[in-house]
Amino acid sequence: MLTEENIKKVEELKKRYPTKEALILPVLWMIQKQEGYISEESMKYVASLLNIPVGQILGVVTFYTMLKRKKTGKNHIEVCTNVSCMLRGSAKIMEHLEKRLGIKAGETSPDQKWTLSEAECMGSCGTAPMLAVGDEYYENLTIEKVDQLIEKLK
Numbered sequence: 001m002l003t004e005e006n007i008k009k010v011e012e013l014k015k016r017y018p019t020k021e022a023l024i025l026p027v028l029w030m031i032q033k034q035e036g037y038i039s040e041e042s043m044k045y046v047a048s049l050l051n052i053p054v055g056q057i058l059g060v061v062t063f064y065t066m067l068k069r070k071k072t073g074k075n076h077i078e079v080c081t082n083v084s085c086m087l088r089g090s091a092k093i094m095e096h097l098e099k100r101l102g103i104k105a106g107e108t109s110p111d112q113k114w115t116l117s118e119a120e121c122m123g124s125c126g127t128a129p130m131l132a133v134g135d136e137y138y139e140n141l142t143i144e145k146v147d148q149l150i151e152k153l154k
């Protein structure tokens with residue numbers, strides 16, 4: 001399931017990491033980069049690759065929200081709805097995005113262009129409200145900034 005190049009990387013990591021459990025996150029991350037999400041088959045694959053029970057892999061995948069269990073659209077918009085962002089208007093940001101994209105939080109557009117999700121705190125509370133698209137953060141959001149972002153991503 002991993003590319004040959006990634007298998008080589010795993011072999012290198014095995015030399016550097018003290019336990020096989022320490023390899024779970026980097027290997028899952030490689031799979032997500034490759035496939036876009038972590039399927040059940042991928043979890044079984046990682047379990048057999050690292051010789052770790054699949055339940056333990058599932059535990060890691062379900063704990064970290066950065067690990068996706070479903071295929072997402074081309075642009076995955078994650079809106080933080082935790083306390084700081086909520087107090088600074090994340091509900092209005094989410095409502096606006098739902099209206100603009102024509103999908104509800106947790107959905108992917110039929111053309112696979114957009115996925116909209118609620119997210120827990122992403123550690124950017126000082127610049128709330130915020131959202132993330134992949135690895136990029138967009139902070140101190142206003143409705144105007146959200147509109148500009150959608151135009152940029154279109």
Ligand code: FES
Binds near residue numbers: 081120123126128
């Ligand atoms: S509460 Fe939104 S980033 Fe922390």
